[in-house]
Amino acid sequence: MNSSPAIRKVFQGVASRQQMFRMFDRHAHRLNRWEGDATPLYAGEWFEIGEAEHDYMFEILRPLWIRGSLFAMREYLTGSVTGVFFALRIDEAIRFFHGYCDLSDQSSVEAMRVAIIERESRPIRAMTREERLEHIWSSTADDYRGYAGERWPQALRGKRTVMLYGGKGGTFLKLLEDLSDDEIAAKLPVQLRHRPSPIAA
Known part of the structure; x- marks a missing residue:
């Protein structure tokens, strides 16, 4: 098992x-x-x-x-x-x-x-980085999320991707797991952006 x-x-x-x-x-x-x-x-x-x-x-x-x-x-x-x-x-x-x-x-x-x-039961509704990433994945429309395909290196194929806006450069795909803290904050709803992270034991 x-x-x-x-x-x-x-x-x-x-x-x-x-x-x-x-x-x-x-x-x-x-x-x-x-x-x-x-x-x-x-x-x-x-x-x-x-x-x-x-x-x-x-x-x-x-x-x-x-x-x-x-x-x-x-x-x-x-x-x-x-x-x-x-x-x-x-x-x-x-x-x-x-x-x-x-x-x-x-x-x-x-x-x-x-x-x-x-x-x-936590007194403070803290969010881990993993929870932030999972919420982004759950709440992103299918047109703006996907999986790394043939254009990606072999080792990255199948990993989850999300579309980001790059200003004058337009939109681009990035691996979900590689989002920076600023990119995560930008993708989260306002009410979730400033939740604390759990303190490591």
């Missing part, structure tokens, strides 16, 4: 229904979509949704299983990865989340539940 990929928050704030459906397949336009194992792309991703979206997904299709305040989607996204919906009490309020869990790992659902509670 392979260990599950890192659990990671991929969107800041509460996703609308439209945003939720869009993020269900954030990697739909990847190169060679039908080749290889896509489990590492999806397993571990999570984001917050509203109560209405949570209830809608519960009613749209009979769940694969229900465990207390959690339920799993009957349809698998890829391999043994499916969407799990959480209703969690955090700071005396019930909040709702969607995450992709690899059900071949029996600990994946509980690990995600614990990670979400730990992340959302």
Whole structure:
């Protein structure tokens, strides 16, 4: 059994229904979509949704299983990865989340539940660099994000890219992971630009 990929928050704030459906397949336009194992792309991703979206997904299709305040989607996204919906009490309020869990790992659902509670219980809503990059990817329209293709060096092909505006030089593509702090700030919504970074332990 392979260990599950890192659990990671991929969107800041509460996703609308439209945003939720869009993020269900954030990697739909990847190169060679039908080749290889896509489990590492999806397993571990999570984001917050509203109560209405949570209830809608519960009613749209009979769940694969229900465990207390959690339920799993009957349809698998890829391999043994499916969407799990959480209703969690955090700071005396019930909040709702969607995450992709690899059900071949029996600990994946509980690990995600614990990670979400730990992340959302922070007194300051700090954002790591990785969370900033994931939010940019999640919120950028498909026309302005993509994957490095044949024009890129072999070692970079398949990596995520975003389009940036270069002033008089026009627009250009850059690897998501290579964005500078200033470029990240420019791509984030105003309310997220000045959030602190977590202090390293």
